[in-house]
Amino acid sequence: MAADGIWQTIRHIIPSFTALLAKRARGCLICGNRCDSKQPGQFGALCESCYRAIPWITRVYCPVCGRPERCPDCVRRRQAAFIANRSAVHYDAAIREWLALYKYRGHQALEPLLGDMLIIAFRGLKAQLSRHNHNSVPQYFEAVVPVPVSESRLLERGFNQAERLAARLAASEELPLWDVLRRTRHSDKQSLKTRGARLRDTLHLFAADVAEMTHLLQSMIQQRPSTVAPVSCRLFLVDDIYTTGSTANACAETLLIAMKQAAPAVPIEIYCVTLARS
Numbered sequence: 198m199a200a201d202g203i204w205q206t207i208r209h210i211i212p213s214f215t216a217l218l219a220k221r222a223r224g225c226l227i228c229g230n231r232c233d234s235k236q237p238g239q240f241g242a243l244c245e246s247c248y249r250a251i252p253w254i255t256r257v258y259c260p261v262c263g264r265p266e267r268c269p270d271c272v273r274r275r276q277a278a279f280i281a282n283r284s285a286v287h288y289d290a291a292i293r294e295w296l297a298l299y300k301y302r303g304h305q306a307l308e309p310l311l312g313d314m315l316i317i318a319f320r321g322l323k324a325q326l327s328r329h330n331h332n333s334v335p336q337y338f339e340a341v342v343p344v345p346v347s348e349s350r351l352l353e354r355g356f357n358q359a360e361r362l363a364a365r366l367a368a369s370e371e372l373p374l375w376d377v378l379r380r381t382r383h384s385d386k387q388s389l390k391t392r393g394a395r396l397r398d399t400l401h402l403f404a405a406d407v408a409e410m411t412h413l414l415q416s417m418i419q420q421r422p423s424t425v426a427p428v429s430c431r432l433f434l435v436d437d438i439y440t441t442g443s444t445a446n447a448c449a450e451t452l453l454i455a456m457k458q459a460a461p462a463v464p465i466e467i468y469c470v471t472l473a474r475s
Contacts, residue, residue: 226306227295239313242306251314252287254474262442264474270441278449279467282439283325284474285318292473296437300358311437311472312365319366319433319470326468337431337466338417340375341367344436344448345403347380362472363435375413375432377406377455378448403448405455414460429464430456439471 225232225244232244240248259268263283271277286292298304299311343363351357360376367374381404414430421428434448449467456465 226304226310227298239309242310250291252289252292254284254286254318257283262439262474274442274446277442278446278453279434279442279469281322282442282445282469282471282474283318283322284439284471285314286473288438288440288473288475296358296473300354300437308361309365312362312369315362315366315435315470315472316369318472319370322433322468322470336421336428338414338421338428339431339433340373340413340417341370341433341435342375342378342448342452344434344444345376345378345380347382359436362437366433366435366470372433373413373417375410377410377413378451379404379406402444403451405451407455407458410455411459414463429466430460431466431468434467434469435471436469437472438475439469439473440475442469445469445471 223232223242224230225247226242227247228244230244230246232242235241235245236243236248254263254265256265257263258266259271261271261274261277261281262268263281264271265287295307295311299307341363343357343360346354346357346359364374366372381402418428432452434445434452436445439445449469452467453465456463
């Protein structure tokens, strides 16, 4: 009986021990070194060294774009179509490499990790908005809108990284995903252009599906109690990188114009959430 008891105990221990060894032997998503999974959530897929290399933005200097230092772009901007942007991390060499692995080299396993980073930025923005509206809380419809890529870029990569990240954010925060923006033409990478060239290139670069926006907004209104009025619409634009804000502003301007057609009486606020701030 004692031997049988010992054997039964061993039979129960072996699977757990094997699973533990497999978990500890898993390689880091970035460098491939052994990963001890001490980090929370999706960050458990990183080794301690790569986790510590994440350049989190912990202090915001510019209230518009979320830059952690003085921003010359926002100083020169007379009017922004969006209210504010918040980014999770600096766009440094490490994040540049991570995004390159994800967008251009098929490293799809990075998507949950990048999605969690974006969610952290979103929750920080929502916490800030909650503090701002502490005394008078307006009634908002909220939705997530991905920044679109061109058809040629979509064919080249096989996916839109902003749409993928926006879908993860929407699912995590239980928000509807409004895929209502389209690019009217292909444009070269914004990172290779001067600020002036970016502003010129984003002119009329986006269009919105007004009919779809009207349908989505009406569906949201119908789900609310008839006694709740008036209402406002708060949209969160999602992209992977914020540089000068020209793309975000062009998208926001397009959404504002489309909303005036879809629901003229509904006030709208547009915010941006991006993974990285260059």
